[in-house]
Amino acid sequence: MMARVLPAARRYGIAVVTVALFALLAATTDGFLSQANFRNILDQQSALLIAASFATITMIAGGFDISAASVYVVAPLFALRVENSTGNVVLAVAVGVAVGLVVGVANGLVVTALKVNSFIATLATSFMVFGAGFLISDRSVLRASTDAYPAIARTRWWGITTGAWIAAAVVAVAWVLLSRSRFGRHVYAAGGNAEAARLAGVPVARVKTICFAMAGAAAGLAGVVSSSRSLSALPSDDFSFVFGVIAAVVVGGTSIAGGEGAVWRTIAGAFFIALMINGFNLHQIDPIWQRVIQGAVILAAVAIDSWTQRRSQ
Amino acid sequence: MKSAEALLAVRNVSKRFGATHALKDVSVTFEAGRVHGLVGENGAGKSTLCGVALGVHNPDSGGLVLGGSPLRLDSPAQGAAHGLVGVAQELSLLPAMGVVDNVVLGSEEHWGPFVKHRANRRRVEALIAEHGLEVPLDARTGSLPVADQQKVEILRALGRESRLVVLDEPTARLASHEAADLCSTVRELAKQGVAVVYVSHFLNEVLSVADTVTVMRDGRIVRTGPAEAETHESLVEGMTGRHIGEIFPPKPPAPGGDAGVVLRVRDLCSAGGEFSDVSFDIRAGEILGLAGLVGAGRSDVAHAIYGASRVASGSVEVGDRRLSGTVEDALANGVGLIPESRRDQGLMARRPVRDNTTLPHLRRFRGWLGIRTGREQTAAGQACDHVGVRAESMLAPVEALSGGNQQKVLFARAILGEPRLLIADEPTRGVDVGSKRAIYEALNAMARSDCAVLLVSSELEEVIGTCHRALVMRSGRIVAEYAGADMVDANLLAAAFGAGETTAARPR
Numbered sequence: 128m129m130a131r132v133l134p135a136a137r138r139y140g141i142a143v144v145t146v147a148l149f150a151l152l153a154a155t156t157d158g159f160l161s162q163a164n165f166r167n168i169l170d171q172q173s174a175l176l177i178a179a180s181f182a183t184i185t186m187i188a189g190g191f192d193i194s195a196a197s198v199y200v201v202a203p204l205f206a207l208r209v210e211n212s213t214g215n216v217v218l219a220v221a222v223g224v225a226v227g228l229v230v231g232v233a234n235g236l237v238v239t240a241l242k243v244n245s246f247i248a249t250l251a252t253s254f255m256v257f258g259a260g261f262l263i264s265d266r267s268v269l270r271a272s273t274d275a276y277p278a279i280a281r282t283r284w285w286g287i288t289t290g291a292w293i294a295a296a297v298v299a300v301a302w303v304l305l306s307r308s309r310f311g312r313h314v315y316a317a318g319g320n321a322e323a324a325r326l327a328g329v330p331v332a333r334v335k336t337i338c339f340a341m342a343g344a345a346a347g348l349a350g351v352v353s354s355s356r357s358l359s360a361l362p363s364d365d366f367s368f369v370f371g372v373i374a375a376v377v378v379g380g381t382s383i384a385g386g387e388g389a390v391w392r393t394i395a396g397a398f399f400i401a402l403m404i405n406g407f408n409l410h411q412i413d414p415i416w417q418r419v420i421q422g423a424v425i426l427a428a429v430a431i432d433s434w435t436q437r438r439s440q
Numbered sequence: 441m442k443s444a445e446a447l448l449a450v451r452n453v454s455k456r457f458g459a460t461h462a463l464k465d466v467s468v469t470f471e472a473g474r475v476h477g478l479v480g481e482n483g484a485g486k487s488t489l490c491g492v493a494l495g496v497h498n499p500d501s502g503g504l505v506l507g508g509s510p511l512r513l514d515s516p517a518q519g520a521a522h523g524l525v526g527v528a529q530e531l532s533l534l535p536a537m538g539v540v541d542n543v544v545l546g547s548e549e550h551w552g553p554f555v556k557h558r559a560n561r562r563r564v565e566a567l568i569a570e571h572g573l574e575v576p577l578d579a580r581t582g583s584l585p586v587a588d589q590q591k592v593e594i595l596r597a598l599g600r601e602s603r604l605v606v607l608d609e610p611t612a613r614l615a616s617h618e619a620a621d622l623c624s625t626v627r628e629l630a631k632q633g634v635a636v637v638y639v640s641h642f643l644n645e646v647l648s649v650a651d652t653v654t655v656m657r658d659g660r661i662v663r664t665g666p667a668e669a670e671t672h673e674s675l676v677e678g679m680t681g682r683h684i685g686e687i688f689p690p691k692p693p694a695p696g697g698d699a700g701v702v703l704r705v706r707d708l709c710s711a712g713g714e715f716s717d718v719s720f721d722i723r724a725g726e727i728l729g730l731a732g733l734v735g736a737g738r739s740d741v742a743h744a745i746y747g748a749s750r751v752a753s754g755s756v757e758v759g760d761r762r763l764s765g766t767v768e769d770a771l772a773n774g775v776g777l778i779p780e781s782r783r784d785q786g787l788m789a790r791r792p793v794r795d796n797t798t799l800p801h802l803r804r805f806r807g808w809l810g811i812r813t814g815r816e817q818t819a820a821g822q823a824c825d826h827v828g829v830r831a832e833s834m835l836a837p838v839e840a841l842s843g844g845n846q847q848k849v850l851f852a853r854a855i856l857g858e859p860r861l862l863i864a865d866e867p868t869r870g871v872d873v874g875s876k877r878a879i880y881e882a883l884n885a886m887a888r889s890d891c892a893v894l895l896v897s898s899e900l901e902e903v904i905g906t907c908h909r910a911l912v913m914r915s916g917r918i919v920a921e922y923a924g925a926d927m928v929d930a931n932l933l934a935a936a937f938g939a940g941e942t943t944a945a946r947p948r
Contacts, residue, residue: 303809303810304810306810307809307810307811307813308810308811309802309803309806309810309811311810312795312799312802312811315788315791315795316788316791316795316799319788319789319790319791320784320787320788320789322784322785323779323784323785323786323787323788324788324799325748325767326746326748326767326777326779326785326786327767327799327800327853328767328768328771328799328800329799329800330768386788386790386791387790
């Protein structure tokens with residue numbers, strides 16, 4: 128009995144823990160079980176989910192992309208520049224996504240062709256992209272000039288914001304791509320054992336480059352959605368977005384070493400962290416303490432993951 | 441022979457790991473100044489027994505007796521403190537550091553926080569002089585040949601005044617002349633009064649180096665006795681518990697002169713200089729052996745044919761199509777490769793058996809929403825059944841399988857591609873005797889179905905026992921070809937080492 132339950136618990140641990148947290152909050156916290164609260168959580172998580180679902184794929188392929196933060200900050204600056212000068216929102220979104228795509232392709236080529244460690248490569252490109260953000264925005268806040276731009280993420284369909292719908296669509300695409308497609312299998316193979324993958328006919332460099340490209344485009348879209356929600360974009364060199372992304376991916380149980388993981392894991396990880404913060408806020412816990420606890424929880428999640436994996440060998 | 445003194449006795453030890461009973465009431469005595477060979481199939485309990493002797497595993501019952509008094513070990517560090525040292529299958533050296541640093545690692549001569557480099561070097565020089573283990577001291581450890589790296593590891597063990605040294609598969613990664621060197625090193629160790637435990641799959645090696653041999657099977661000791669009383673055959677019988685008689689199944693009939701040529705290699709030269717001017721043919725249904733020492737360029741030729749490494753000139757034709765030199769093209773033209781190292785080049789350890797089997801052939805299962813996993817699973821299951829993979833489920837991670845079964849998964853992968861040419865690079869390395877036979881049978885079955893087979897092997901008996909014809913490589917060139925009655929140990933060895941140029945025949 129235990130012999131069967133334990134591996135399953137290990138496999139679906141993060142989902143079990145997230146559901147348990149949900150039940151705990153539902154039982155103990157006033158105001159948690161309300162439609163307004165859930166809608167709010169979904170809307171707040173939309174940008175992170177968009178970027179994290181493709182960051183998961185990159186990490187499984189053996190890449191570590193921290194340029195997502197810079198793309199997230201800078202892509203909407205390009206998008207709003209276009210929107211301000213042309214009034215064309217479709218073009219603005221396309222430019223925002225394209226900025227991410229270009230950065231992603233560059234990351235991919237640097238990592239695969241020049242064989243630079245992906246953490247270092249994306250750290251370097253991050254600085255360049257952050258710099259480009261200050262240049263394009265002239266160091267000032269850019270605001271949406273049309274009504275259409277805010278509508279990208281703020282329109283409500285059946286009570287849910289379009290930001291959340293976009294996130295759901297992106298997550299679905301990433302999920303199917305990773306779990307059902309030939310490309311997905313190649314991603315697992317490239318990250319699990321690159322040499323073995325090469326000898327099995329997997330074009331490892333191409334697969335990795337595509338992963339970085341898609342992750343870049345997703346981070347660009349995440350930035351556009353976020354700026355649409357907040358009606359503006361501000362140039363900065365703030366890395367915090369990517370830390371949220373990595374936390375969601377890693378708490379979900381995707382291996383930093385590559386070769387293992389899943390999109391559903393990242394969704395569970397993201398909601399685990401989001402529910403935790405939501406609970407803190409509803410209980411009015413000091414935000415400073417929230418950070419301390421959040422860090423401890425991430426550490427615990429990763430330590431438990433590494434411990435169970437050692438045990439299962 | 442002087443009577444040996446018992447150093448470490450293992451008394452009635454049992455050990456379980458979850459559901460597996462790794463050791464069942466095992467008792468054995470290791471004697472000072474003796475080389476004690478330990479043989480058995482994979483999973484027989486050899487590594488667990490060594491682990492218990494070194495303090496890596498704590499026995500569930502029973503215990504150790506060191507020099508007459510009971511000993512309890514809770515960690516390998518405690519074992520090392522008593523002079524019980526292991527030299528692992530995978531070397532535990534720091535490749536970027538120098539030889540001296542590696543030998544004295546953890547026991548450096550120091551003055552406060554400062555390492556005394558000259559004192560350490562003198563200590564290592566003294567060790568080398570004492571034991572006659574020559575190693576270039578100024579080299580970066582990682583740049584040394586594997587045999588030298590092993591010497592470094594042995595020097596480290598000697599430097600700690602070891603009383604018992606466990607060598608686990610020390611020659612698995614060595615060429616035969618390096619292995620011979622290592623065996624004399626081992627004898628030297630024993631002469632110094634050290635008790636040596638020598639674990640190996642190479643039975644002839646164990647017979648030549650060991651004084652005493654213990655045969656294990658299924659967690660029990662079958663027998664312990666003097667090595668002179670054992671033969672290759674008696675060890676195999678003891679390990680497997682059945683009378684195998686011959687490890688090699690009868691060869692399929694050699695193809696007649698009318699059988700079509702499947703692979704045609706002409707004047708192939710590698711871009712990196714590993715081999716040059718390689719030309720040969722393989723006919724449908726033929727098993728061709730590629731023999732030679734490690735580093736002679738055999739695997740490089742295999743990889744070049746498969747499109748996995750770049751060539752400078754020459755051509756590879758399969759059927760009548762010239763291959764473009766990419767893996768994708770080779771796969772599309774019916775070439776399959778079973779790579780040399782299943783762990784480094786073959787498998788994604790943590791992915792399911794199914795995914796590992798179908799990876800190169802996923803196009804075949806294309807559906808409207810990605811892979812049709814139902815069909816994929818059926819096909820993978822059939823291929824795995826065909827070669828006798830024993831797995832709980834097609835979705836179990838491949839690392840959960842035994843070494844032999846992992847190797848069979850690679851066979852299943854190749855067979856799923858219905859290859860016209862199968863390249864098997866050391867397909868039985870690190871595989872137990874029972875699985876070896878299954879793998880030879882799989883190779884024969886491929887040949888019977890008119891597949892051309894290229895078998896790259898450093899075990900001469902394997903080449904002689906399975907191939908219709910053998911090519912011998914030396915220093916990147918094909919130096920000899922043998923078939924039929926000429927294909928014997930002495931000829932192949934002479935050609936591989938270059939001693940006495942015999943009937944060096946080159947294919948037209």
